[in-house]
Amino acid sequence: MRVTIRLFAGLHDLAGAAELAREVPAEATVGTVWAMLVKEFPALAPYASSVSGAVNADYARMTSPVRDGDEVAFLPPVSGGQDEC
Amino acid sequence: MGYTEVMLLPLLHVTSAPLALEPLVRAVTAAGPRDVEDRPGPGAVATFAGLVRDVNLGRRVIRLTYEAHEALALRAFARINREVIERWPSVRLALHHRVGTLEVGEISVAIAAASPHRADAFAACRYTIERVKQIAPIWKREYFEGGDAWIEGATADPDDQAARQEALRRACA
Numbered sequence: 437m438r439v440t441i442r443l444f445a446g447l448h449d450l451a452g453a454a455e456l457a458r459e460v461p462a463e464a465t466v467g468t469v470w471a472m473l474v475k476e477f478p479a480l481a482p483y484a485s486s487v488s489g490a491v492n493a494d495y496a497r498m499t500s501p502v503r504d505g506d507e508v509a510f511l512p513p514v515s516g517g518q519d520e521c
Numbered sequence: 522m523g524y525t526e527v528m529l530l531p532l533l534h535v536t537s538a539p540l541a542l543e544p545l546v547r548a549v550t551a552a553g554p555r556d557v558e559d560r561p562g563p564g565a566v567a568t569f570a571g572l573v574r575d576v577n578l579g580r581r582v583i584r585l586t587y588e589a590h591e592a593l594a595l596r597a598f599a600r601i602n603r604e605v606i607e608r609w610p611s612v613r614l615a616l617h618h619r620v621g622t623l624e625v626g627e628i629s630v631a632i633a634a635a636s637p638h639r640a641d642a643f644a645a646c647r648y649t650i651e652r653v654k655q656i657a658p659i660w661k662r663e664y665f666e667g668g669d670a671w672i673e674g675a676t677a678d679p680d681d682q683a684a685r686q687e688a689l690r691r692a693c694a
Contacts, residue, residue: 445588445660446671488678490658493592495679509590511658513673 437462437504441469445512447487450479460502466491467498469508486513532614533598535591535659537621542568545615545633563613565639567646571630573623577672580665587620587629589659594618600679601652605634605645608689612636612645618659629661648692655684 441456448454451473460469466489474480489496490509502508530548550563573585598616605614615633623629630653634645653659656679662671678684 442590444590444658445662446673448588449671486673488658490590490593493590493596495593509593511590511593512660512671514654514656514658514660 437464439464439469439502439505440507441473442507442509444509447480447483447510447512451477464502465498466496466500466502466508469502470498470510473510483510483512487511488513530615532616533595533602534617535589535594535598535620536617537619540570540617540619540628540631542570542628542631542633545617545631546635549613549615549633549635560611561637563635564637565642566633566635567639567642568634569630569632569646569650570628571650573625573627573629575625577663577665580663580667582625583664583666584622584624585629585664586622586662587618587659588662589618589620589657591620593658597657597679598653600656601649604652604685605649608648609636609641609645611638612641614645614649616649616653618653618657620659644692648688651688651691652685655681655688 437460438457439460441458443451443454458472460472470487470489488511489498490511491500491502492507530544532548546566546568550566573582575582601616602614605612613635617631619629632646632649634642634649636642636645660671662669
């Protein structure tokens with residue numbers, strides 16, 4: 437099956453693309469898609485512990501299944517901000 | 522801006538157009554369906570504008586580019602709005618975030634919180650910006666003298682209750 441992968445901010449830079457279409461195995465999960473990406477773009481590997489996933493604009497766990505035609509997004513940590521009271 | 526135009530302005534918005542506080546103030550204070558519920562109208566509006574600062578991490582900033590997952594950002598804004606109403610039921614909130622390239626001094630995020638009383642307006646406004654910083658899937662790339670870099674922080678987990686409590690603490694609520 438085929439999914440659309442969207443990459444944001446630093447991930448987008450490291451992979452050199454904001455959007456990719458890829459064939460993934462049936463039974464694939466968000467984690468499977470991430471592992472395939474890291475294989476293709478090893479520079480993404482350091483994000484393994486901080487990346488968040490979303491399927492069709494809804495946050496998803498790495499164990500969440502993906503279906504044919506889904507949009508799977510990978511999100512690096514957000515900018516944050518440290519201003520105190 | 523007339524009533525109809527105010528009503529056409531989305532309260533939660535991600536846009537590449539320049540931001541201003543005044544339209545948000547009008548939107549959250551405009552008379553609306555809520556007034557038939559026999560509840561008090563606004564007595565206070567607290568606003569916040571986040572600007573592109575000229576210095577960050579000791580570097581002279583030239584401009585920023587904001588990138589968002591727009592659909593997810595709007596869902597995050599809707600979640601923040603729900604949290605605000607849960608904690609401060611009288612508050613009416615507007616929250617707009619800009620994307621694209623911004624120069625120093627431009628508004629990147631605009632918030633207006635209206636309430637019958639100022640304490641709730643101030644607290645809701647502060648809570649909102651803290652939650653935006655925590656959970657909105659919006660990233661900034663900083664262009665500074667000598668280079669550029671994506672600015673990244675903590676992992677965005679909308680269900681992290683500790684983060685929500687921290688935002689409440691910062692809102693002094």
